[in-house]
Amino acid sequence: MTQIDWYLQVNLKARHLRLITALYDYGNLKQVAETSHVTVPAVSKALAELEKGLGLELFTRTAQGLKPTPYGECLVRHARTLLTELHQARDELKALNSGAEGKVHIGTFPAATSMLLPQAITILKERSPRTNVQVTEGTAHTLLPELWQGRVDIVVGRLPLRTAADGFEEKQLLDDPVQLMTRRSHPLAGRKKLKWSDLQPYPWVLPPSGTILRAPLERTLEEHGVTMPNNYVETLSTHLACTYLQMTDAIAVMAGASAAESSEPLAVLPLSFPHLMRPRGVLWNRNRGLTPGAELMIECLEDAAERIRRRCAA
CATH class of the missing domain: 3.40.190.10 (Periplasmic binding protein-like II)
Known part of the structure; x- marks a missing residue:
């Protein structure tokens, strides 16, 4: 077992992950100390211990502040993912402990909020009243990174071009022209x-x-x-x-x-308009398992889409 293997498996803690992400975001020991309610020497000591434990320099000290090395960039990227997973585990445990059956965090493009998503949430609440929902509106530019990093479970709306959706699974729901x-x-x-x-x-x-x-x-x-x-x-x-x-x-x-x-x-208007856009649908990260709440939400989205199709055809 290498030094890196040993440290990551035995000694790395959540506080280390929070420390390096804060150092990356602020680039300044004093600001990190103020936001963490500790002293500057304490922050400096914690960083030195982390670098010594890994045997790697994570940040370079410059006149402008701390600059992450390639090792620091790598560790911060994974630290954000791990912290997101811990926060999700915390939220699910709290929900289960309070009697809820889970929570699903949905990212949505605004056009999906008018009928498709509200109807799907209504169906969800009929089937599982204690499965709770958090909805965040945004664009593909803002929501796809959130989906990739695990901050949202699924994204609902007009499906982006396939090149923009690499790494995601998708399900088409409504192919309305x-x-x-x-x-x-x-x-x-x-x-x-x-x-x-x-x-x-x-x-x-x-x-x-x-x-x-x-x-x-x-x-x-x-x-x-x-x-x-x-x-x-x-x-x-x-x-x-x-x-x-x-x-x-x-x-x-x-x-x-x-x-x-x-x-x-x-x-x-009677003008022949080309099929400019892909169907409306739902996206999720293929590298992350769907929670039971997210799986149920996808089923409810499919049912809501079917109801809308029938209504439009009537």
């Missing part, structure tokens, strides 16, 4: 034929830059000779988009199932 939507009294609504140039005078509701739909939408408009509008509102909120459409002459790009959730029906 993306369409151009307006209010029913819109000047373009009700017309059987339209040219893409007919869209040019009107304001738009756009997905924000960097979201899954924005780039393919820009390419589609460019292919049809439509310049990007300079009068627009950017949002991922289905509720806001639907309400704004009813009040204005704006045009929005929306999935059919999302539009059907509006309290007032919307009109679909």
Whole structure:
């Protein structure tokens, strides 16, 4: 057994993991000492003991503060994962001890919160009232790293491109097409034929830059000779988009199932829109086992998607 093997298996403790992540985040002994409510010499001593135990230099002391070495970068990366696992174990143990049957932490893209996710949570609570749910909204840019690191159990929403979802398992739930939507009294609504140039005078509701739909939408408009509008509102909120459409002459790009959730029906413009986006679905990290609560949540998402499909077909 090497020195590293011995130290990691026998002597490494959670306090060491918290120490090196704090040193990485702050890069300063004094700040770490203040946040940890200990003295600077105590922090310095703890780091020295950890480095001596591993036989590796984890941080280089510079005039600007502490700079992690490649060994430090490696250990901090794994320390974050281990601390996340410990926090999840703590939460599950507390939940079980309080009489709950578990907890599932869901990351979601905003469009999934309008009907799919609330309906799935309703089904979950009917089947297992004491399985509790925490929901965090975000974009693929923010939620996929959270999923990879184990801070969320599953992510629900429009599935990202497969290259962005490497390392994740996925299940498709709703393959609702993306369409151009307006209010029913819109000047373009009700017309059987339209040219893409007919869209040019009107304001738009756009997905924000960097979201899954924005780039393919820009390419589609460019292919049809439509310049990007300079009068627009950017949002991922289905509720806001639907309400704004009813009040204005704006045009929005929306999935059919999302539009059907509006309290007032919307009109679909008769332009052939390509299949810009992948289906809505659920993602999870294939390298981590799903908790019983997460497995049950996925089953409830499948049932909710089936109910939405039947409603849209009726």
